[in-house]
C-alpha cells in the first residue's frame with residue numbers, strides 16, 4: 667500500500683469511529699419558539715415533551731424572542747451536543763441565518779408555524795416545515811363570522827370588518843386574506859374593511875391597534891374582528907368593550923383554540939369573542955419533534971411541507987369539538 671492510500675484509509679477509519687461515537691450519543695432535540703409565554707407555544711412544548719418521554723430522548727426548550735437570542739440558542743444546542751431542533755422564528759427573514767447556523771453545527775432543523783424565507787422572500791424549501799393551511803383556515807373564520815352576522819340579522823352595510831394585521835408574516839397575511847375573501851363573498855362591502863396593524867403578535871399590541879382603528883372609524887353600528895391568532899382577536903374584543911361594543915354589537919373569531927380562547931368561553935357571560943378555529947398543537951408539537959427524532963436516529967428526512975387543518979369552535983360546541991380533536 668502506498669503512503670497516500672494508507673493515509674486515506676486512516677482518515678476513513680477515523681471518520682467511521684467519529685460517526686459511531688456520534689450515533690451512540692444520547693439523543694437531544696431542541697424546540698425553539700418565538701413567544702414562549704403564548705398558550706399555543708406552551709401547548710406545542712407540552713406535546714413535544716410527550717414525544718421525548720415516549721422515545722426516551724431529551725427535549726431542550728428555549729424561548730427566542732429576537733434574532734440575537736435565537737442565534738445564541740442554536741449555538742447553545744450545539745454546545746450541548748444536540749443533534750437537531752424544531753423552530754418557530756421571531757422573524758421569518760432570519761431564515762438564511764438559521765439555515766447557515768444549523769449547517770455549521772451539523773444540526774438537523776425543521777420549522778413549525780412560521781415558514782422561513784430566503785433573502786428574496788421565497789420559502790426555504792430545503793428546511794422541512796409544518797404549518798397551518800393559512801388561507802383555508804382564514805376562510806373558515808370569515809364564513810363563521812358571516813354566518814353569525816346573518817343569524818343576528820345585521821346588514822353587512824352597517825358592519826365594520828376589523829382586520830388585525832401583521833402583514834410581515836406570510837401565514838398571518840394569508841389567514842386574514844382568507845377571512846376577508848369569505849366576508850366579501852358574503853356581501854361585505856370593500857369600503858367597510860378597516861386595517862388595524864399590530865407591532866407584535868400579542869394581545870396588547872392588538873388592543874392598541876384596534877383602539878386606533880375604532881377611533882378612526884366611528885360610523886359603524888356593528889363590528890366583526892379577525893386576525894392571525896386568538897390573541898389578535900382578544901385584543902380587538904377588549905378594545906371594543908372599552909368603547910361600548912359588547913357581545914351584542916361585535917363578533918370576533920380567532921385562530922388557535924388554546925387556553926386563551928378557553929378562558930374566554932369559561933366566563934359566565936358571553937363576550938364578543940364568538941369563536942376560534944381550533945388548530946392542532948399536538949400535530950405541531952408532538953409530530954414535528956418525532957419527525958426530527960426519526961431524522962436523527964434513522965436518517966429519514968421529514969416531508970418537505972405539511973399543512974394542518976382546523977375546525978370552527980364556539981362557546982356552544984367547544985366540548986364536542988375538543989373531544990373530536992382528542993384534546
Ligand code: GLA
Nearest residue numbers: 706779780797798867894895
Ligand atoms: C403563528 C402565530 C401563533 C400560532 C401559530 C400556529 O406562529 O403567531 O400564534 O397561530 O402561527 O401555526
